[in-house]
Amino acid sequence: MTLRPKLALASLVCLLCVSPAIAQQTSTPGMQPETAMPSVLSVPPAAQASPQFNVEAATDAYLAEIPAEKRAKSDAYFEGGYWLILWDFLYGAVVSLLLLKLGCSAGMRNLAERVTRFKPLQTWLYWLQYALLTFILIFPLTVYEGFTRERKYGLATQTFGPWFNDQFKNLLINLVLGGILAMLLFGVVRRVPRTWWIWGSLVSMTLLIFTVLIAPVYLIPIFNKITPLDDPKVTQPILSLARANGIAVRDVYQMDASKQTTRMSANVSGFGSTMRITLNDNLLRRGSAEEIQMVMGHEMGHYVLNHVYKGMMFFLILTVAGFAFLKWSLAWSLARWGESWQIRGITDTAVLPLVVLLGSIFFLAMTPVLNTFIRSQEHEADMYGLNATRQPDGFAQAAIHLGEYRKMSPGRLEEWVFYDHPSGRNRIRAAMRWKAENLSLVRATEPSAAAGQHTGLHSESTNQKKAAR
C-alpha cells in the first residue's frame, strides 16, 4: 500500500495545482539547474502584437525559444514517466503476489492475532507490518524514481540524507492515516458483509476529504515551510486580482519548494476555511511579473470554478466504481486462490495485498479517465486565468518554464492518455489564440515586448540570482 496512497495523494495534488508538484526532492536555493530556461523570457518577434499576428506562427516562435537539447532532455524525462507507470504497477504486483504466495500475509495476520484479541488493533498491527515490509521491498524503485532520476535530470536539489528524511516522514504519515483507513474499512466489511463496497466508498471518501482539509495546516508543513508572502510588489497585484474576481483573500502564501525541487508551481490546497493559494519560491524567483499574474489567475480559476468540490464528486464516483470492481474481483480471486494463500475471506486482514493489487489494476485502467478529468479542469482554469489577467505572453512563458519537466508537443492520443495538464504546445496555442482575438487590448498594454521592460520583480529576481552566483 506504499505505492497506492502515494499515487492517490499525488492525483489529489495534481488535481489542485498548476503542475504536479508532488514533493520531489532536493535543494540549494538560488542554484540554477542545468535544465533551466532563462528566468524571464522575451516575447519573440513573431508573437508580438501586430496586424500580421498569426496564431500558429506565434506558437511556433515561442516553442523555438527552447533549445533543442533541453527539449530532448525534457521529452526523455516525461516519456520515461510513461514507462514508470507500467514499472510501478508491475513491481507492485510482484510484491503483492509474493506476499500472498509465500504466506507472508497470512503470517503477519497470525502474528497480529497472537498479540491482541481486539479486532481493530489486529488490523492496525497487520497494517504496521505490511506498510513497513512494502516500504522496504519497494524502496529500490522509490530511490530510482524519486531521487536518482530526479537528480539525473537536474530537477532535484536534495542530497540523499534529507531526501530519505522526507521518505521516512511519508512512511510515518502512512502508518497513521493508512492504518486508520484500514481499521475503518475492515470494520465496515465485518459489520455489513453484503453492502460493504458502498459504505466502504463513503468511508474512504470521508477520510480523503478530511485529509484534504487538514493538509495545508497539518500535512504540508511537515515537509515544507509555508509563510505569508509579504512583498507588496508581488502581493498587491495578486490581491487586486482576487478582489476584482470576488475572492475573499487577505494573504498570499509562499512555500520553500526549492528545498526539494527546481520546478516552478503554485497550487490551491485545502477546502472550506483551510482553502488557500500558495506560490512556490521557484516561481517567485524565476518567473516574470506577467507570468506570476497568469499563474495566480489560473489558480483563482480553480477556486472560482469550484474545482475542489467538483473534483471530490468525481473522486466519489470513481471510488464507488473502484469498490464495485473490488467486490466482484475479490470474490472471483478468493474462490480460486483464497485457500492456497490461507485467506479466510474478505473480513481477513491477510487479504490486503490482494486488495492493493486489484485496486492498482483498476487505477491503471482508469489512468486516461483520471487524467482527462483533471486536464479538462486545468484547461478551464487556463481560460479563466487568461480572461482574468489578460497575460497571454505570461502564460506562454509559464508553459515554457513548466516544459522543463514536461514534453511540449505530444501526439493527440499521447496527450489524452498521459497528460494531467494540457500540453505546453496547446497551452501556448490557447494563449496566442486569446491574444489574436484581443489584439487591440494587448497592444494598448504590451510593454514593447522586450524582456528588459518587466517590472521591479524581474530586476530584483535577476539581482538575487547574480548574488547567488
Ligand SMILES: [Zn+2]
Ligand atoms: Zn491548475
